[in-house]
Amino acid sequence: MSVVAFIDTRGSKVPKASAEALTYARRIADAEGGDVVAVTFGDAQGLGALGAHGASKVIVARHVKHVDGQQLTRLVAAVAESSGAKTVVCVHDATGKAVAPRVAARLKAGHVPGALDIPENGQVKRNVFSGKAQAWVLTTSERRVLSLMPNSVAASSDGGEAAVEEFTGDLGAAGVTVKEVKQAGEGIPLPEADIVVSAGRGMKGPEHWGPVEELARTLGAATACSRPVADMDWRPHHEHVGQTGVAIRPNCYIAIGISGAIQHLAGVNQSKVIAVINKDPEAPFFKAADYGIVGDAFEVLPKLIEAAKKLKAEQ
Amino acid sequence: MKILVLLSQVPDTTARIAFTENDTRFDANGVQFIVNPYDEWYALVRALELNEASGGSVTTVTVGPADVEPTIRKGLAIGADEAVRIDAQPVDGLQVAELIAAYAKDKGFELILAGKETIDHNGGQVGGMVAELLDLPYVPMASKLDVADGKATVERDVPGGLEVLEAKLPLVLSTAKGMAEQRIPNMRGIMAARTKPLNVSPAGPVTGAAETTKFQLPPAKGAVKLIDAEEAGKLIELLHNEAKVI
Numbered sequence: 001m002s003v004v005a006f007i008d009t010r011g012s013k014v015p016k017a018s019a020e021a022l023t024y025a026r027r028i029a030d031a032e033g034g035d036v037v038a039v040t041f042g043d044a045q046g047l048g049a050l051g052a053h054g055a056s057k058v059i060v061a062r063h064v065k066h067v068d069g070q071q072l073t074r075l076v077a078a079v080a081e082s083s084g085a086k087t088v089v090c091v092h093d094a095t096g097k098a099v100a101p102r103v104a105a106r107l108k109a110g111h112v113p114g115a116l117d118i119p120e121n122g123q124v125k126r127n128v129f130s131g132k133a134q135a136w137v138l139t140t141s142e143r144r145v146l147s148l149m150p151n152s153v154a155a156s157s158d159g160g161e162a163a164v165e166e167f168t169g170d171l172g173a174a175g176v177t178v179k180e181v182k183q184a185g186e187g188i189p190l191p192e193a194d195i196v197v198s199a200g201r202g203m204k205g206p207e208h209w210g211p212v213e214e215l216a217r218t219l220g221a222a223t224a225c226s227r228p229v230a231d232m233d234w235r236p237h238h239e240h241v242g243q244t245g246v247a248i249r250p251n252c253y254i255a256i257g258i259s260g261a262i263q264h265l266a267g268v269n270q271s272k273v274i275a276v277i278n279k280d281p282e283a284p285f286f287k288a289a290d291y292g293i294v295g296d297a298f299e300v301l302p303k304l305i306e307a308a309k310k311l312k313a314e315q
Numbered sequence: 316m317k318i319l320v321l322l323s324q325v326p327d328t329t330a331r332i333a334f335t336e337n338d339t340r341f342d343a344n345g346v347q348f349i350v351n352p353y354d355e356w357y358a359l360v361r362a363l364e365l366n367e368a369s370g371g372s373v374t375t376v377t378v379g380p381a382d383v384e385p386t387i388r389k390g391l392a393i394g395a396d397e398a399v400r401i402d403a404q405p406v407d408g409l410q411v412a413e414l415i416a417a418y419a420k421d422k423g424f425e426l427i428l429a430g431k432e433t434i435d436h437n438g439g440q441v442g443g444m445v446a447e448l449l450d451l452p453y454v455p456m457a458s459k460l461d462v463a464d465g466k467a468t469v470e471r472d473v474p475g476g477l478e479v480l481e482a483k484l485p486l487v488l489s490t491a492k493g494m495a496e497q498r499i500p501n502m503r504g505i506m507a508a509r510t511k512p513l514n515v516s517p518a519g520p521v522t523g524a525a526e527t528t529k530f531q532l533p534p535a536k537g538a539v540k541l542i543d544a545e546e547a548g549k550l551i552e553l554l555h556n557e558a559k560v561i
Contacts, residue, residue, distance in 0.1 A: 068452075069443065069446070069447075069452065069453050069454075070447075070450075070452060070453075073447060093474070094455070094456065094471070094472075094473045094474060097439055097440075097443065097455040097456065097489075098443065098453065098454070098455050099443075100440070100443070101408070101412075101439075101440035101441070101442070101443030101444045101447070102443050102444065102446060102447035102453065103447075104408075104409060104440070104444060104524070105409060105412060105413075105443070105444040105445075105447035105448050106447050108409070108522045108524065109409075109524060110407065110409065110524035110525030111407075111408055111409065111438075111440055111444075111524075111525065112525065113408070113437070113438040113439060113440050114437065114438075123528055123529075126437075127437060128435060128436055128437055128527075128530070129326075129332045129434070129435055129437075130328075130434050130437060132332045132532075132533075133332050133334070133530050133531060133532050133533070134530070134531045134533065135527045135529065135530050135531070136527065136528050136529045136530075136531075137407075137525050137526070137527050137528070138525065138526055138527075138528045139524060139525045140523055140524060140525065140526065141522065141523075141524035141525070144525075175451070175452025175453075175482055175483070175486075176452050176454060176469075176480050176481070176482045177480065177481045177482070178478060178479070178480055179468075179479045179480065179481050180478070180479040181473075181476060181477070181478050181479075182476050182477040182478075182479070183476040189474035190474060191474055192474070194560075195560070195561055219561055237458070237472060237492070237493065238472045238473075238474070238476065238477070240492070243328075243434065244353075244491070244492040245492065246472075251560040252554060252558070252560035252561055262328060262329060263328065266434075272558075272560060273554065273558045273560045275550055275554060276539070277547075286539050287536070287539070288536060289539045290536075290537070290539065290540065290558065291539065291540050291541075291542060291550055291553060291554070291558075292539040292540070292541050292542070293541070293542050293543075293544050293547050293550060294541065294544060295544025295547065296544070299544065299547075300544055300547040303546075303547035303548045304547055304548065304550060304551055306548060307547075307548030307549075307550070307551035307552065308551050308561075310548075311551055311552070311555055311561075
């Protein structure tokens with residue numbers, strides 16, 4: 001049975017989460033004996049290369065330039081109909097959240113938001129209670145929509161070239177117009193990062209972020225921050241991780257000067273390894289950490305940077 | 316404006332999470348329930364702010380059995396004009412969305428606001444589904460909303476930046492941090508809430524599409540491995556050689 005994977009391909013290279021979604025779709029298609037049809041939009045060139053991650057065919061709607069949930073839902077539903085797919089894979093991110101629930105409602109399909117693994121006996125694992133538990137969701141409808149949590153499946157890239165087809169059908173008018181995109185630009189997008197260096201109020205002020213950024217740069221990590229830091233405008237809001245900010249699940253989360261309130265943990269407790277640096281030995285974060293250093297951030301950071309530089313020089 | 320706000324009841328943020336009936340149900344024993352914080356702080360408060368400027372009404376809608384009523388009365392205490400409870404046990408996102416869409420259809424709501432997700436199921440899907448069922452535009456995780464001349468200007472955080480969007484009303488939004496600030500109900504609001512309407516609406520037919528079959532708590536975390544601050548560099552070595560994550 002074919003699997004349809006709706007992915008975002010905007011930007012200079014294939015977003016990591018999109019490669020993961022194609023790999024995920026490929027694993028489901030292999031288990032069921034079918035093809036993966038990638039569905040995307042916008043101007044990206046070289047889409048045949050998506051075959052490397054598992055796509056057999058790519059269908060692109062060139063005339064859709066931005067995320068319009070209504071147009072993209074019509075697109076994905078049309079491809080799901082024409083390819084006879086029973087499974088639609090999306091990414092549980094800013095783009096997918098605008099489209100996946102709509103596709104599910106349109107196709108009367110069960111939706112699994114934030115799927116962590118491929119279905120087992122029709123059941124898909126996901127996080128619930130803000131990461132404090134996991135649940136298995138059984139879809140009972142004829143079709144299903146699975147929104148893959150970024151950083152849950154390692155992207156493979158051993159496939160060949162995919163055929164690319166342009167979608168020329170009518171997708172109706174856009175309901176939402178994008179007036180402006182303010183890009184912070186530099187650095188690794190936080191939800192995609194394998195390593196995240198995050199800092200909190202313990203840094204005492206925005207002027208002290210230099211070493212945090214230097215450590216992140218050395219490790220090839222993204223930078224993040226706690227809620228008070230974003231609220232005081234020490235750091236941009238899109239860096240705020242936690243319950244009210246972004247929820248992330250990197251391989252490695254290094255938290256400096258963050259106490260680890262339950263609301264912060266809710267956004268980072270899915271990280272594979274957590275290292276905490278805090279001068280207060282009673283900071284709750286140490287209970288959730290794999291590694292800890294009780295010490296002053298301003299004394300510890302230079303030592304970490306030095307060790308990271310040494311490690312990178314050896315590699 | 317005529318605004319509909321989706322309110323869910325969830326366990327308190329600090330509630331102990333446990334399961335019962337062979338790990339198939341949330342153990343509500345001794346748990347305090349609250350209005351889902353994102354629904355309350357962002358969606359409801361922004362709806363009230365918009366109407367304080369231009370007039371209108373705010374209705375809250377909740378899918379749930381009678382025992383959610385004390386929780387959703389808080390929405391009235393904060394300032395909503397009317398609360399509606401659709402009488403059904405919520406099972407999955409599509410079912411909840413179908414019930415809400417059936418209620419909202421033809422009632423002329425110009426804005427439908429939800430929180431970005433609930434803190435129990437973390438699905439973030441009901442708003443988008445309601446929008447599709449009503450054939451309306453939808454923006455998830457909006458951090459700012461202004462309305463003028465039947466048009467909404469919306470901002471939302473996207474990875475590494477910010478999008479500024481425009482959409483005609485009626486419109487469905489899920490709301491995130493930045494949208495509004497939490498309001499604590501005052502005594503006058505709490506008194507007024509007692510006499511405001513809390514109407515019960517019967518549940519219509521739904522598609523059964525998904526159900527949660529089993530819950531599991533994560534394995535207990537091992538003790539933290541402490542590294543002496545004087546030898547902080549060792550952390551990098553451990554992350555590289557032992558944890559193999561850098």
